[in-house]
Amino acid sequence: MRFDVITLFPELFAPFLTQGINRRAFESGQVNVTFWPLRDFAADNYRRVDDRPYGGGPGMVMLAEPLERALSAVRTAAEAAGAPARPVIHFSPTGRRIDQALMREMAAGPGAVLLCGRYEGIDQRVLDRHVDIELSLGDFVLSGGELPALALLDGIARLQDGVLSDARSHQQDSFEDGLLDCPHYSRPERLCVEEGEWPVPPVLLSGHHAAIARWRREQSLTITAQRRPDLIDAARVAGRLSKADERFLANLDNAL
Numbered sequence: 508m509r510f511d512v513i514t515l516f517p518e519l520f521a522p523f524l525t526q527g528i529n530r531r532a533f534e535s536g537q538v539n540v541t542f543w544p545l546r547d548f549a550a551d552n553y554r555r556v557d558d559r560p561y562g563g564g565p566g567m568v569m570l571a572e573p574l575e576r577a578l579s580a581v582r583t584a585a586e587a588a589g590a591p592a593r594p595v596i597h598f599s600p601t602g603r604r605i606d607q608a609l610m611r612e613m614a615a616g617p618g619a620v621l622l623c624g625r626y627e628g629i630d631q632r633v634l635d636r637h638v639d640i641e642l643s644l645g646d647f648v649l650s651g652g653e654l655p656a657l658a659l660l661d662g663i664a665r666l667q668d669g670v671l672s673d674a675r676s677h678q679q680d681s682f683e684d685g686l687l688d689c690p691h692y693s694r695p696e697r698l699c700v701e702e703g704e705w706p707v708p709p710v711l712l713s714g715h716h717a718a719i720a721r722w723r724r725e726q727s728l729t730i731t732a733q734r735r736p737d738l739i740d741a742a743r744v745a746g747r748l749s750k751a752d753e754r755f756l757a758n759l760d761n762a763l
Contacts, residue, residue: 508616508663509539509590511581512656513574514623515556517542519653523661532664539618540660541584545569548576557626566627574622574633581620594639595620596659597629598652602641605659609642613659614666621659623652685742687735689726725755732759 512520524533524540532538546554550572557567578595585593596619603609613619622629622638634641644655664670696712698705710722731738739756742748748756 509618510621511541512621513543513545513577514653515545515625516653517544523657529661529664532667532670537667538664543577543581545573545577548573568627569624569629571630571633578637591617593617593619595622595637596640596642597622597634597638598655599641600643600648602643605642605644610662614663621656623656625651685738685747686727686731689723728752728755
């Protein structure tokens, strides 16, 4: 799996690639990431990659020609390495929102070319000529595409075999089954603070695996119904809710 990242700030990615659990995906080569500093493809001595927009207005626009040269260099290098065809992804508030379904889809794919914009945006001609997918983290504006690119790489890396210590970990994450995750507890059994004691829920200490599994499922249903009822609706349409789930939700609605 190969990712080529075109960016003005490749140094922003360095800690992510060398720290934490996900570094295993990059050290092992399961996820190969190559950075292409955009200023290396500028044509003048000032390494300029932006200019004022035609038609006036605030801000600067990333120039088409350095991006064209960068994309051409990426394509040539990928072909020489025998990499398969991959989509060009641009990060933009106008794009599809990144979700876990997309992470799973891309984690099983060949990778992508990640185009990280800055300033007011990228010359539209580059987007029209080259971009296959536009992605967004949500309904807010960031200074550039590096943070969404990091989020995408992080989500994809943790889904690779052997990256997490326990292969079952990501299967219990929020959104994997369409719902939010349940609460988690660890030592000590009783947390003693000024306000008193905060014990671990007794069911988690019972050793009764079926009861624990049901408790976790009901906690997941409760949190999702309270915070993201749209996910409950989607899970119902997709047939992910059991009869026991529906009974619990009906009782939960009555209680609320």
